[in-house]
Amino acid sequence: MEVNQSSRTSPRAITRSVGAILSVGVLGALFAGQASAACVVPTAASGLASLNPSLLYRHAATAVPVSYSDKSGGAQRIVGTWKVDYAAGGNVYASAFIQWHSDGTEWENINFPILGGNICLGEWRSVDGTHFARYHVGWLYNDGVLAGHFIETEIDELSRDGNSYTGTNSTVFYDTNDKPSPPALGTAAAKRIAP
Numbered sequence: 461m462e463v464n465q466s467s468r469t470s471p472r473a474i475t476r477s478v479g480a481i482l483s484v485g486v487l488g489a490l491f492a493g494q495a496s497a498a499c500v501v502p503t504a505a506s507g508l509a510s511l512n513p514s515l516l517y518r519h520a521a522t523a524v525p526v527s528y529s530d531k532s533g534g535a536q537r538i539v540g541t542w543k544v545d546y547a548a549g550g551n552v553y554a555s556a557f558i559q560w561h562s563d564g565t566e567w568e569n570i571n572f573p574i575l576g577g578n579i580c581l582g583e584w585r586s587v588d589g590t591h592f593a594r595y596h597v598g599w600l601y602n603d604g605v606l607a608g609h610f611i612e613t614e615i616d617e618l619s620r621d622g623n624s625y626t627g628t629n630s631t632v633f634y635d636t637n638d639k640p641s642p643p644a645l646g647t648a649a650a651k652r653i654a655p
C-alpha cells in the first residue's frame with residue numbers, strides 16, 4: 461500500500477499546530493482574567509436574580525432624587541474609611557478599602573492586580589438618614605492595556621451604631637467602543653476602620 465505524501469502531516473507540524481492552539485487558549489484565558497481585575501470582577505457578580513435591582517441608584521436619567529445639600533447630620537455618618545467585602549452568590553470575591561468624603565466623593569483601592577486596575581472613584585448621595593446611594597466608576601485593563609470601563613451603582617444601609625453597612629450593587633461593563641454588558645448584581649458588607 462502506497463501512502464500519499466501530500467496528504468500526510470508530519471509530527472513536527474502537528475506539534476506546532478497543537479502548541480499554537482494551546483498558546484492562544486492560555487493567552488486568551490490570561491487576558492480575559494486580567495480584564496476582569498478592575499475594582500469589580502465582571503463574572504463574579506452575575507446571576508443574582510434574588511436581588512431587587514429597583515432598589516439600586518442607577519445612572520443620571522433615573523437617579524435617586526436627592527442632592528448634595530444634605531451634608532450635615534445623618535449624611536455625615538457615612539464619612540470615613542471602611543473595609544468592604546464584595547460578594548456574589550454568597551461568596552466573597554474581593555475586599556477593598558474605601559473612603560467616603562464629606563464633599564460627596566468617594567475613593568476605593570481593591571485587592572485586585574494593579575495591571576488590571578485596582579483604583580476606583582465616584583460620588584455618593586444621602587437617600588435618608590441610613591441609606592446612601594453610590595455611583596462608582598473605574599477603568600478595565602488587559603495586562604496594563606486599556607480594555608474598557610465599568611459603572612457600578614450601589615445602595616447601602618448604615619447600621620444603627622454607624623460602624624458597618626450592607627448594600628446591593630449593579631455593575632455594567634463597557635468595552636472600548638462603549639458597548640455595555642448586561643448588569644451584574646452583587647452585595648457589599650463593610651466595617652468602619654477606626655482612626
